[in-house]
Each structure stands twice: as structure tokens, then as C-alpha cells.
Amino acid sequence: SPRDVYTGSIGYILPNNDMMFNVAIRTISKYHNEKFAQFGAGGGITIQSNTLDEWNEIKIKTKFITNFYKTKFGIVESMLFKDNNIQNIDKHLNRLKNTADHLLFECNLEQINNRVLQYIKNEKLSDTCKLRLELDYQHNLLIEHCAIAKAKQPIRVGLLKHKIDTSHFMFKYKTTSPLTRGLYTELHNKYTNDEVDEIIFVNQNNEITESRFFNIIIEYQGRLITPPLSCGLLPGIFRQTMIDNDELVEEIITPNMLKSATRLYLCNYVRGLIDCVFIGEIG
Structure with a gap:
């Protein structure tokens, strides 16, 4: 630079x-x-x-x-525990480390990995579940797990009319910051109801970005496409795995493309690929 x-x-x-x-x-x-x-x-x-x-x-x-930068938010990583193993743990921990380095957190991957393995042993985990890590600026590591609820598919998804300014660099990182994930949770709670299960966000340039916990994939003109990271979204591991396997390409998605898509999916590594139905604009 x-x-x-x-x-x-x-x-x-x-x-x-x-x-x-x-x-x-x-x-x-x-x-x-x-x-x-x-x-x-x-x-x-x-x-x-x-x-x-x-x-x-x-x-x-x-x-x-x-010395004076003392943030109150934490860095989050959600992982899938299945078949007595954490799926793709290296990719998850590397993403955690990358976020920590950029946000000036201390992050010892060996210590974190050992803590996670000890947690699995102490909790005697065997069933498939979601494992969540949260690292704060004071080096405290919270580890917890929960069962993965089976969502009825297809889930109903609406596009929020209100544009979100994703130029803030924090949108690239998975944290508890009220500026990004906190804002998404607030909007999700406000606009979801008995007819809307999830909402999709659009940025200041009228480009589709992501959902609260999920990346977006659409089938458009015979191809599976997902928004590029430059639109302001998380680098999801499930999303990146599909790109690496040549199953998915990055391309800017407009609201009109979303409305014309032949298939719509949400995805993350814990829940995989979720079939959706688009119900229109909301808000």
C-alpha cells in the first residue's frame, strides 16, 4: 500500500x-x-x-x-460438530485469526484449538450440533453449543427496501458489533413475522449483500451466483467451498436479478444450502 x-x-x-x-x-x-x-x-x-x-x-x-483501543464487541465463529469432529475446523480458526489480526485482538490458535477439544471432551458431545466461539478483546474465550433446529424448506425470504451502507470495514468480519451484525439482528427482529422467515439486505449501491446469518446464492440464467465480498458481506466458508469447487461464481446481484432468479438459496456451514422462496420487498 x-x-x-x-x-x-x-x-x-x-x-x-x-x-x-x-x-x-x-x-x-x-x-x-x-x-x-x-x-x-x-x-x-x-x-x-x-x-x-x-x-x-x-x-x-x-x-x-x-493501548487505548479497548473494544467491547467480540469475534464470533460458528462451526458444525458432526461425526465426532468439527467440520473444516482449520478454515474456521484461520478466519477467526484473520479477523483477530485485522481488529487488533490477540489470538493464539493452538490455545483456542486445545480449549475447543477440551470442551468437546468435557461436554461429551456426540450428536450433531452447532459449536459457537466468542473471543473478546481481553482474551476471554466463550464456548457453547446447541442443537440445530430443522427448518421447514423452502423458507420465505423478503428483500428489505431500506438500503444498508456496507462501506464500513466491519461488515467483512463476524463480530457482535452493534454497527453490523447487531444492526442486522435488529432489522431481522423488526421485519420478520408469520409470513417472513428471513430478510435479504441491499447496500447503498443497490446491490444484494447477505442475510443475517447467511450468504445468498441465486440461480440466474442457468448459473449459480453469489455477491462478491466487495459488496459488503461475510466471507462464508460454505460459500467459499462452493467457489473453490467451481460450483459457484461471484457476480453483483441486483434486486431485479433476485426477482428474476429461478432458484434462491441461503447458506452457511452449519446449516448448509437452504432452499428459499422469494415473497417480495418488505419494509
């Missing part, structure tokens, strides 16, 4: 010649037309560089931010 503000000096001189300057090494920038501030940290890579050393150096450079 571009280096942006780096070295030199930034400051001001008052009419009475009072002045204040700094050395632009650790600089937070906010442009007048942007919502968020930015801070960059990096290093010079040479042929003798070591990946872990470079990463640890970046963590040192950002420590002054992590």
Missing part, C-alpha cells in the same frame, strides 16, 4: 511566532471527505528479512494505538 504520511515534520506557526512541530513517524490521518481515520505501520523488506520479525516490529509500532 502507499506509504502516505511519513517522516519530515508536521506542525504550525502562530502569528506571534509560537510554534509546535512533530516528526511524522506515527501519524493518524483523517481527510475531510472520509468517515474514518487511518494509521499506517510497516517496514522495509530486504532479502534478509524474517516474516515473524517484521510482523512483531509492526505490532510494536502500533502498540500506542492498542
Whole structure:
């Protein structure tokens, strides 16, 4: 990425010649037309560089931010326990680690994996169930499980007319943040009823994104397609598995495409592919 503000000096001189300057090494920038501030940290890579050393150096450079950055939301991962194993546990834990790295959480995958295996042993899990992890900023790990209710298919899905601004980077991560998943839960509770089981969201560009807990797949003109991550949605593991197997392609989906689709599905790794019927716009 571009280096942006780096070295030199930034400051001001008052009419009475009072002045204040700094050395632009650790600089937070906010442009007048942007919502968020930015801070960059990096290093010079040479042929003798070591990946872990470079990463640890970046963590040192950002420590002054992590000292006051104390988030209250947690990072969530939901997994399928089946046949005495957690299905695709490596992919789930890698997604958890990726989210933790981007959101400045400490995350030791070996310790988390051991905790999960110990939980399964202590709870004597054997039946198929959903296993949920929640990691908070203070390194506390909550593990719980529940039975997977069988949903009647097809489920009835409506498209929310209200557009959601998914430009916030948090929409890419599975957390308990009220800005993203919390907002989706609030809207889900408001608009679902005896006639609507799930709602699909559309972003500020009039592009279909996702549902509260599910990625979206439609059959359109003989192909199975799903919105790209750039529309503002979670990188679902079931979704990615279908893409890797050449069963699914990414393409922007408009509301008109959704209405014209020959099949509609919701999906996640716990519940798999769920057949749906589109009932129209709501809200």
C-alpha cells in the first residue's frame, strides 16, 4: 500500500511566532471527505528479512494505538460438530485469526484449538450440533453449543427496501458489533413475522449483500451466483467451498436479478444450502 504520511515534520506557526512541530513517524490521518481515520505501520523488506520479525516490529509500532483501543464487541465463529469432529475446523480458526489480526485482538490458535477439544471432551458431545466461539478483546474465550433446529424448506425470504451502507470495514468480519451484525439482528427482529422467515439486505449501491446469518446464492440464467465480498458481506466458508469447487461464481446481484432468479438459496456451514422462496420487498 502507499506509504502516505511519513517522516519530515508536521506542525504550525502562530502569528506571534509560537510554534509546535512533530516528526511524522506515527501519524493518524483523517481527510475531510472520509468517515474514518487511518494509521499506517510497516517496514522495509530486504532479502534478509524474517516474516515473524517484521510482523512483531509492526505490532510494536502500533502498540500506542492498542493501548487505548479497548473494544467491547467480540469475534464470533460458528462451526458444525458432526461425526465426532468439527467440520473444516482449520478454515474456521484461520478466519477467526484473520479477523483477530485485522481488529487488533490477540489470538493464539493452538490455545483456542486445545480449549475447543477440551470442551468437546468435557461436554461429551456426540450428536450433531452447532459449536459457537466468542473471543473478546481481553482474551476471554466463550464456548457453547446447541442443537440445530430443522427448518421447514423452502423458507420465505423478503428483500428489505431500506438500503444498508456496507462501506464500513466491519461488515467483512463476524463480530457482535452493534454497527453490523447487531444492526442486522435488529432489522431481522423488526421485519420478520408469520409470513417472513428471513430478510435479504441491499447496500447503498443497490446491490444484494447477505442475510443475517447467511450468504445468498441465486440461480440466474442457468448459473449459480453469489455477491462478491466487495459488496459488503461475510466471507462464508460454505460459500467459499462452493467457489473453490467451481460450483459457484461471484457476480453483483441486483434486486431485479433476485426477482428474476429461478432458484434462491441461503447458506452457511452449519446449516448448509437452504432452499428459499422469494415473497417480495418488505419494509
